[in-house]
Amino acid sequence: MYVVACIKQVPDTTQVQIDPVTNTLVRDGIPFIVNPYDSHALEESLCMKDRYGFKAVALSMGPPNAEATLRKALSLGADRAILLSDRAFGGADTLSTSNVLAAAIRKLAEQDEVGLVFCGKQTIDGDTAQVGPGIAVRLGISQLTLVDRIEHLDFLARKIRVRRKLEGRYEIVEAKLPAMITVVRELNQPRYPTVPMRLKAVQSDVDVWDNGVLRLDTNSIGLKGSPTWVSRIFSPERSQGEIVGDGLKDPSGTARDLVERLLARDLLTV
Amino acid sequence: MQPDPIVFAPLLIGASLLFCWSCYTRLGLVALGGAEDRFSNPGQRLKAMFSLALLQQRVLSRPFGLNHLLIFWSFLVLALANGEFLLAGIFPPARFSLLPAAWYGPLLTVFDLVSLAALVAVCVAACRRAINPPYREARSLEAFGILALIGVLMIAYFGLHGAEIAAGTEPAAAAMPVSSAAGRLLGGHLGASQLGLAGACFWWLHAAALLFFLNYLPFSKHLHILAALPNCYLKELDGIPVPPREEFVEGGRLGAGRIDDFTWKDLFDSFSCTECGRCQQQCPATTTGKPLNPRLVMHSIKENLLVSGPLIKAGGSRSIPLVGEGGQSVAADAIWSCTSCAACLAACPVCIEQLPKLTKLRRHQVQMHADFPRELLLLFENLEQRSNPWGIAPAERTKWSGSLQVPTYEAGRTEYLLYVGCSGSFDPRSKQVTLALAQILNAAGVSWGILGKEEKCCGDSLRRLGNEYLFDQFARDNVAAFQARGVTKVITQCPHCFTTLKNDYRQYGLEIEVIPHAEFIEGLLREGRLQLQEVDAGSVVFHDSCYLGRHNGVYQAPRAVLELATGNAPLEMRRNREQSFCCGAGGGRMWLEEHLGERINLNRVEEALDSHPDTICVTCPYCMTMIEDGVKELASGMIEVRDVAEVVARGLRS
Numbered sequence: 001m002y003v004v005a006c007i008k009q010v011p012d013t014t015q016v017q018i019d020p021v022t023n024t025l026v027r028d029g030i031p032f033i034v035n036p037y038d039s040h041a042l043e044e045s046l047c048m049k050d051r052y053g054f055k056a057v058a059l060s061m062g063p064p065n066a067e068a069t070l071r072k073a074l075s076l077g078a079d080r081a082i083l084l085s086d087r088a089f090g091g092a093d094t095l096s097t098s099n100v101l102a103a104a105i106r107k108l109a110e111q112d113e114v115g116l117v118f119c120g121k122q123t124i125d126g127d128t129a130q131v132g133p134g135i136a137v138r139l140g141i142s143q144l145t146l147v148d149r150i151e152h153l154d155f156l157a158r159k160i161r162v163r164r165k166l167e168g169r170y171e172i173v174e175a176k177l178p179a180m181i182t183v184v185r186e187l188n189q190p191r192y193p194t195v196p197m198r199l200k201a202v203q204s205d206v207d208v209w210d211n212g213v214l215r216l217d218t219n220s221i222g223l224k225g226s227p228t229w230v231s232r233i234f235s236p237e238r239s240q241g242e243i244v245g246d247g248l249k250d251p252s253g254t255a256r257d258l259v260e261r262l263l264a265r266d267l268l269t270v
Numbered sequence: 271m272q273p274d275p276i277v278f279a280p281l282l283i284g285a286s287l288l289f290c291w292s293c294y295t296r297l298g299l300v301a302l303g304g305a306e307d308r309f310s311n312p313g314q315r316l317k318a319m320f321s322l323a324l325l326q327q328r329v330l331s332r333p334f335g336l337n338h339l340l341i342f343w344s345f346l347v348l349a350l351a352n353g354e355f356l357l358a359g360i361f362p363p364a365r366f367s368l369l370p371a372a373w374y375g376p377l378l379t380v381f382d383l384v385s386l387a388a389l390v391a392v393c394v395a396a397c398r399r400a401i402n403p404p405y406r407e408a409r410s411l412e413a414f415g416i417l418a419l420i421g422v423l424m425i426a427y428f429g430l431h432g433a434e435i436a437a438g439t440e441p442a443a444a445a446m447p448v449s450s451a452a453g454r455l456l457g458g459h460l461g462a463s464q465l466g467l468a469g470a471c472f473w474w475l476h477a478a479a480l481l482f483f484l485n486y487l488p489f490s491k492h493l494h495i496l497a498a499l500p501n502c503y504l505k506e507l508d509g510i511p512v513p514p515r516e517e518f519v520e521g522g523r524l525g526a527g528r529i530d531d532f533t534w535k536d537l538f539d540s541f542s543c544t545e546c547g548r549c550q551q552q553c554p555a556t557t558t559g560k561p562l563n564p565r566l567v568m569h570s571i572k573e574n575l576l577v578s579g580p581l582i583k584a585g586g587s588r589s590i591p592l593v594g595e596g597g598q599s600v601a602a603d604a605i606w607s608c609t610s611c612a613a614c615l616a617a618c619p620v621c622i623e624q625l626p627k628l629t630k631l632r633r634h635q636v637q638m639h640a641d642f643p644r645e646l647l648l649l650f651e652n653l654e655q656r657s658n659p660w661g662i663a664p665a666e667r668t669k670w671s672g673s674l675q676v677p678t679y680e681a682g683r684t685e686y687l688l689y690v691g692c693s694g695s696f697d698p699r700s701k702q703v704t705l706a707l708a709q710i711l712n713a714a715g716v717s718w719g720i721l722g723k724e725e726k727c728c729g730d731s732l733r734r735l736g737n738e739y740l741f742d743q744f745a746r747d748n749v750a751a752f753q754a755r756g757v758t759k760v761i762t763q764c765p766h767c768f769t770t771l772k773n774d775y776r777q778y779g780l781e782i783e784v785i786p787h788a789e790f791i792e793g794l795l796r797e798g799r800l801q802l803q804e805v806d807a808g809s810v811v812f813h814d815s816c817y818l819g820r821h822n823g824v825y826q827a828p829r830a831v832l833e834l835a836t837g838n839a840p841l842e843m844r845r846n847r848e849q850s851f852c853c854g855a856g857g858g859r860m861w862l863e864e865h866l867g868e869r870i871n872l873n874r875v876e877e878a879l880d881s882h883p884d885t886i887c888v889t890c891p892y893c894m895t896m897i898e899d900g901v902k903e904l905a906s907g908m909i910e911v912r913d914v915a916e917v918v919a920r921g922l923r924s
Contacts, residue, residue: 012655014663033655192647195637195739199520 001115002108003054005045005078006101006135007038009062009069010125018235034069037120040183043190044118044150046077052155054115055079057108061089061100067206075193075201082108086210091223094126098134100221103214105139115155117180121146132182142175148186272362273473279360285481292488293496297541299579303534308504315503318621323502328619332548334398337391341420344388345495351381351427352480359477367441375445382431382446389424392417404547405565416492419483426476428452433469437462494544498620501542504535505621510612510821512773513629516738525633525736528589529571529578532630539622540572549614549624554852555607559867562607564614564624567600571627574598593631603866605631606643610734610857611816616848632736642735649861650737657726657744658692659861668722670694670701674708679719681756686711686718689771691764692727693891699898700763700891706919707763707787713922714799718761724751730766733774735858749778763787763915765817765890766856772822786818788828788889788914795834795918802921805835807912808884812840813874813897814850815890828889828914835918841881843874851877855892875900885910887917 011030019026034042042058049056058073060066061084070081084104092100105114117139119132129145136143148165151172164171165184193201211221219225244261245254262268309315321327326342329335357364366374396417403409432452434440443450460468487493516524526532545565555562570592577598578589590598593605605628614624635641652661668676670690679687688711693700711718729744748771752760760782762768772784785793794800810832818824825847832840845851854870864870875897878886886901886909888894898911 012663014656014661031655189644189647192640192642192650194640195518195524196520198739199518203520 001054001113002057003045003048004057004059004105004108004114004117005042006059006117006119007042007069007073008035008060008123009066010035010123013124018233032068034072035120035123037122037183037185039190040185040187041118041120042073042076043188044183046191047188048116049077057082059101059104060084061097070206071201074204075198076191077197082207082209084209088211088218088222091226092221093226093228094128094130094134095227096221096225098131098138099216099225100214101131102135102138103216104209105135107214115178119180119182121182121184132180136180142179144173144175144179145182146184147181148184273359275360275362278477281481282356282360285485289484289488292485296488296576299575300534300537302530302579302582303532303537306533306535308535311507314507318505319499319503322621323499326619337394340387340391341395344384344391347380347384348388355476356480375442378442378445382448385424385427386448389421392421405550408547412490419479423476423479426472426479429472430469430476432456433465433472437465437469491543491545493541494620497538497542498544501538502621504538506623509823510615511623511626512777513626513733515777518739518742524637526592526630527634527638528592529575530582531634532627536627537575540568540575542620542622543568543572544620545569546619548617548619552613552617552849554609554611554613554854554870558870558873560607561601561866562604567604567624567627568622570598570600593635600631605635606862607866608857609852609854609859611852612820613852616820629734629736633738636736637739643862645862646735650740653727653732654740658696659727659731660696662696664723667695667725670704674705676708677719678722679755679757684717684719685759686716687757687760688718688720689760689762689767690720690725691762691767694763697891699894703763703891703913703915706913706915709919709922710791710800710915714794728767728770730770731858731861734856745775745778749775749780752780752782757782759783761785761787761790765815766892769817769821786824788831789824791915791918792827792831795831801923802835802918803923804837805917805921807836807917809882810836810840810885810887811843811878811881811883812887813843813853813878813893814846815888815893816850816852816856818889819850820848831914831918832887835921840887841883843877843881845877853893853896855896860892871896871900872903875904879905883909885912887912887914889914
């Protein structure tokens with residue numbers, strides 16, 4: 001059985017700035033990282049591999065350099081890494097991305113059953129949280145989002161019970177397998193690669209599937225298959241800061257002043 | 271009083287063969303270790319062996335050192351007497367009495383007096399061990415047994431010669447005052463025939479003690495008698511050893527997980543340990559009740575070698591893992607407690623290198639098993655992704671400068687590169703030190719610049735924590751960057767950057783001048799390039815950074831800077847210079863919580879408070895964090911913690 005983790009290579013957003021003239025992301029020289037939530041999705045797929053002996057597959061759609069992200073997955077223990085890369089996939093929104101990823105999973109299912117698909121709850125660059133659910137809908141499988149604990153897994157009964165972390169509450173949900181699960185950070189602690197695995201990952205193959213393999217209608221992928229587009233990116237206006245008092249000359253007075261202001265704005269609870 | 275050679279010869283030959291066999295089977299296990307060159311510079315090595323082993327330089331610096339020196343030299347001198355004794359036992363005519371009388375008499379006097387000295391020293395050692403042992407477990411049966419055995423040897427010596435003198439068979443009786451006294455004692459109680467019997471008894475007692483000692487030696491900690499001397503010869507000549515590079519090839523083993531992953535010198539070290547406990551008395555981890563004890567680390571390695579060695583030698587794949595529970599393994603908590611301060615190395619009288627073993631054990635755990643304290647996961651990820659321990663965006667590396675215009679380093683135009691380091695760039699407190707240093711450099715008209723956003727972490731913590739794979743990448747990148755930019759002179763404010771650039775990067779072919787800021791400032795002051803008003807910092811006590819001090823021998827410069835800036839030599843803590851006590855943050859411990867034992871920084875700050883200072887002065891950003899934290903807890907608001915650069919900057923005439 002396959003257990004799939006969908007991972008995305010994202011720019012390290014803490015380092016990304018917005019070009020005020022063109023309103024686009026300045027990506028020059030910004031390092032790429034694995035989307036942090038996806039690291040937890042990958043970790044969960046590797047735990048499934050360790051526990052049940054499934055084959056863990058890391059799946060990513062992106063440009064050719066996203067291969068680095070997949071190699072990282074291999075170094076952590078993924079059995080197989082597949083890069084979905086084609087110019088025709090470029091400019092995709094969440095709909096056409098989920099079309100491509102779902103098609104790849106369907107393709108994978110021709111070889112062996114895909115029992116579970118793990119995705120991060122969202123990416124740190126797009127922040128839509130739509131791709132995971134999109135995959136589930138397109139594959140017609142159960143959809144379990146914001147999972148922070150897998151309570152029970154029964155392959156014979158083809159059932160899974162998970163805990164969802166919602167705002168201010170938890171929800172225990174049971175669903176049929178196969179299922180797509182989006183995960184939050186609390187689910188697990190991602191592992192660290194050993195050096196032998198890193199060295200092996202350098203030598204391992206990363207399969208590259210283009211649209212020649214997936215054979216998707218070009219109207220459902222890439223820019224053409226994307227009903228949404230970004231019209232403008234901008235940083236929200238930030239109000240001017242203010243220096244409160246003189247911390248060097250009168251530290252306690254300044255602290256008192258600061259506390260009063262915070263209390264006045266209801267930012268501090270006593 | 272001599273026995274029949276026919277009886278003694280087989281005994282002596284048998285005992286000697288057994289001794290050789292025991293030594294071969296035990297010491298021979300050292301050959302399982304990997305290659306390491308420890309034979310270069312024989313002249314320098316002989317010199318080191320002479321002062322450390324023969325003159326016992328380090329032994330003498332501690333209490334009861336003189337006593338050990340006495341036993342050691344008695345042992346060497348009496349080796350001659352014992353050699354004659356054994357030889358005459360199988361070949362009776364071979365005696366010193368064949369020597370001319372002018373030699374024979376004085377020689378016997380020396381033997382007689384040295385034996386007495388040894389007997390006294392052994393009694394002193396036994397009393398010391400009983401009353402005030404170096405550590406609790408040192409009151410062992412084995413230790414007292416060995417002392418008793420040496421005592422018996424001396425008593426038998428006096429008994430044998432006393433009986434000979436009383437019987438009138440020793441022509442040089444007058445040359446042996448102690449034996450003569452023993453002779454008078456024996457002669458007063460025993461008749462002529464009884465004297466013969468007593469002499470024979472003492473002869474056999476002496477022989478038995480000698481042969482037993484010889485064969486007990488390889489199985490006890492007293493193997494150091496054989497190993498310590500060569501171990502001093504084989505010492506690392508360049509001070510504290512720099513961890514060796516590793517080769518990253520598929521299928522290769524990294525670090526030390528099994529006993530044969532160590533080098534032969536590592537293994538030989540374990541046989542040289544006398545269990546004197548000097549290392550553990552200096553170790554900040556042991557002192558503060560953590561599970562690490564450098565003496566026990568060496569002991570576990572030896573025990574592991576003795577059990578796993580024969581198994582591996584026989585071609586089996588079974589062996590006891592080096593890290594784990596039980597007496598033949600080092601506990602994981604122990605290896606992660608090390609601050610890599612090298613106090614153990616500096617304290618060891620026989621030049622055992624404990625720290626490199628711990629680094630190798632960490633390497634194996636991190637690289638082969640990804641098994642390390644969880645707090646380090648974030649550190650490793652941050653370093654790998656953003657090349658600084660906090661994971662702050664690299665673009666913020668130059669924010670410390672504020673409104674100060676800081677030039678970028680350009681070869682040909684700039685003389686010195688100021689390698690700011692991660693703490694100096696990102697840590698709010700250390701940023702103030704960087705600013706102070708920048709002011710000093712500007713005031714002295716130094717031509718300097720920084721790498722700015724291009725600067726990366728030096729990788730010190732990675733290397734000390736055993737993540738050699740990642741360190742290797744940092745070292746390659748940084749060395750390539752330095753070489754590409756034509757950097758030749760670097761000033762550092764962090765001793766960890768200093769040691770890494772100076773010593774570790776040399777393994778990557780980087781030969782540049784690296785100057786710690788304290789030394790550079792001292793030079794500026796001595797050359798009269800800084801106009802200072804005398805700084806009033808009250809009474810200042812100085813805390814040595816391990817990586818400036820013990821690791822690189824820089825003790826004088828920061829003290830000189832403080833004296834020049836304040837007009838007074840700084841106060842010294844009880845543990846200073848080579849015996850200085852770590853702040854607790856070295857060896858990557860900066861990034862780990864201190865869950866076990868009491869806190870090292872509190873121990874150090876308490877010591878600093880003994881001298882009632884107004885200011886504690888440091889030269890390292892990690893020390894700054896740890897000492898400031900300690901002060902906040904123990905003397906909040908009463909004491910300032912300052913870097914030497916800050917003290918000097920305060921005196922700059924604007």
